[in-house]
Amino acid sequence: MDKLLIEGGVVLSGEVAISGAKNAALPLLCAALLSREPLTLTNVPALNDIDTMLRLLEQMGVVATRDTDTIILDAAGLDNPVAPYEMVKTMRASILVLGPLVARCGEAKVSLPGGCAIGARPVDQHIKGLSAMGAEMSVEHGYVHARSPCLKGARLFTDMVTVTGTENLMMAACLAEGETVIENAAREPEVVDLANCLVAMGAQISGAGTDVIRIRGVGRLHGATHRIMPDRIETGTYLCAAAATGGDIRLSGTSTSYLDAVIDKLMDAGCEVDATRDSIRLKAPPRLNSVSLRTAPYPAFPTDMQAQFMAINAVANGTAIIRETIFENRFMHAVELIRLGADIKIDGNAAVVQGVEKLEGATVMATDLRASAGLVIAGLVARGETLIDRIYHLDRGYEHLEQKLSALGARVKRVR
Numbered sequence: 416m417d418k419l420l421i422e423g424g425v426v427l428s429g430e431v432a433i434s435g436a437k438n439a440a441l442p443l444l445c446a447a448l449l450s451r452e453p454l455t456l457t458n459v460p461a462l463n464d465i466d467t468m469l470r471l472l473e474q475m476g477v478v479a480t481r482d483t484d485t486i487i488l489d490a491a492g493l494d495n496p497v498a499p500y501e502m503v504k505t506m507r508a509s510i511l512v513l514g515p516l517v518a519r520c521g522e523a524k525v526s527l528p529g530g531c532a533i534g535a536r537p538v539d540q541h542i543k544g545l546s547a548m549g550a551e552m553s554v555e556h557g558y559v560h561a562r563s564p565c566l567k568g569a570r571l572f573t574d575m576v577t578v579t580g581t582e583n584l585m586m587a588a589c590l591a592e593g594e595t596v597i598e599n600a601a602r603e604p605e606v607v608d609l610a611n612c613l614v615a616m617g618a619q620i621s622g623a624g625t626d627v628i629r630i631r632g633v634g635r636l637h638g639a640t641h642r643i644m645p646d647r648i649e650t651g652t653y654l655c656a657a658a659a660t661g662g663d664i665r666l667s668g669t670s671t672s673y674l675d676a677v678i679d680k681l682m683d684a685g686c687e688v689d690a691t692r693d694s695i696r697l698k699a700p701p702r703l704n705s706v707s708l709r710t711a712p713y714p715a716f717p718t719d720m721q722a723q724f725m726a727i728n729a730v731a732n733g734t735a736i737i738r739e740t741i742f743e744n745r746f747m748h749a750v751e752l753i754r755l756g757a758d759i760k761i762d763g764n765a766a767v768v769q770g771v772e773k774l775e776g777a778t779v780m781a782t783d784l785r786a787s788a789g790l791v792i793a794g795l796v797a798r799g800e801t802l803i804d805r806i807y808h809l810d811r812g813y814e815h816l817e818q819k820l821s822a823l824g825a826r827v828k829r830v831r
């Protein structure tokens with residue numbers, strides 16, 4: 416199994432390009448299921464999750480043609496509306512085939528998904544929503560079964576803000592009869608990116624980016640070409656890496672538009688941030704100030720940046736309190752950071768991080784995608800060598816991680 420070896424202590428500097436967003440690309444690939452005409456996606460990141468999703472779609476009868484960062488998906492021959500356990504166990508986003516499949520095929524059988532082990536992550540809201548749209552829903556032997564000859568528009572209210580739940584219901588509603596209103600909808604930029612693509616395919620959607628989305632069902636969707644938005648979490652991760660090392664970097668192909676909460680915290684920590692329409696420059700002080708934060712749905716501070724900020728607080732000046740309100744088990748990186756010398760105490764959904772002068776390199780284990788990113792940042796500032804085990808998590812979500820970090824001067828390599 417691959418591991419990542421980092422020799423810490425380098426101040427990051429230079430420029431890297433940010434990739435297309437994983438969490439926008441995955442629902443967009445599923446949107447192809449809604450049409451008999453090809454969907455062309457550009458700026459698709461080269462990630463294991465994308466490969467997994469393509470394999471899943473291909474076994475349903477979708478033909479995918481890939482050329483560097485462009486993928487053309489042709490779902491004209493969609494004939495197997497099934498997502499088997501073996502293909503979905505590593506990826507939460509595989510549940511996103513459910514809505515499109517039942518809308519287009521009238522039935523679907525989708526294994527309950529896996530993904531990052533950061534909480535229970537049920538899919539009851541996806542099921543409740545489709546059921547309100549008239550689908551017959553059941554869960555048996557670990558599979559969600561959905562059946563509906565014709566979905567009907569409905570007024571939907573989710574018990575909590577759910578990103579993939581909103582995306583699944585929005586996609587299903589595109590082909591339903593009449594109007595669907597999703598209340599308490601997720602406002603994440605990836606939901607808006609998906610809505611923009613669906614509209615380009617002929618869907619009638621308004622309100623994406625607010626907490627009420629209205630969709631008027633249409634008889635069919637047509638083909639389209641869509642460029643995937645930049646990855647705001649990858650962007651934030653590199654900004655944190657530079658900030659922690661006292662670095663000065665420029666990120667291209669991205670913007671601060673969807674990162675207000677993150678940029679705000681980096682500036683509170685003492686960083687200077689300058690942005691153009693499609694680039695960000697960050698200049699960090701030699702040592703950061705601690706910054707407390709609380710995760711919450713967009714536009715508040717993203718849970719997917721919590722581990723990276725725990726890492727930077729671990730070496731900052733002062734004490735930070737980090738509250739995680741989205742997932743009940745998303746502090747697994749704390750014990751690994753403690754192995755590197757961090758001073759962190761967990762109390763329920765709060766972590767109290769007392770900054771220390773220095774971390775010391777050690778062997779640590781990546782437990783989920785963003786936890787791994789936090790460990791990478793800690794390894795970059797730690798004295799000596801840090802060996803990160805189980806980096807397959809990182810390969811799910813960070814394109815060319817070692818190459819990009821090396822371009823910024825980091826001493827990092829993949830070892831077996």
Ligand SMILES: CC(=O)N[C@H]1[C@@H](OP(=O)(O)OP(=O)(O)OC[C@H]2O[C@@H](n3ccc(=O)[nH]c3=O)[C@H](O)[C@@H]2O)O[C@H](CO)[C@@H](O)[C@@H]1O
Pocket residue numbers: 438441507508534535536537538539540541542575576577578579580718719741742743
């Ligand atoms: C592929 C993708 O886009 N993943 C992102 C998506 O995950 P994902 O869409 O899975 O996360 P949700 O927004 O659905 O989850 C939010 C909370 O709602 C709960 N919940 C959700 C659905 C449901 O039916 N029942 C239920 O109880 C979850 O357990 C969690 O506690 O949003 C998360 C929150 O921003 C991010 O961390 C993930 O990176």
Ligand SMILES: C=C(OP(=O)(O)O)C(=O)O
Pocket residue numbers: 438506507508530531719784785812
């Ligand atoms: C939690 C994440 O991914 P997933 O929802 O696919 O597990 C993530 O991208 O941080």
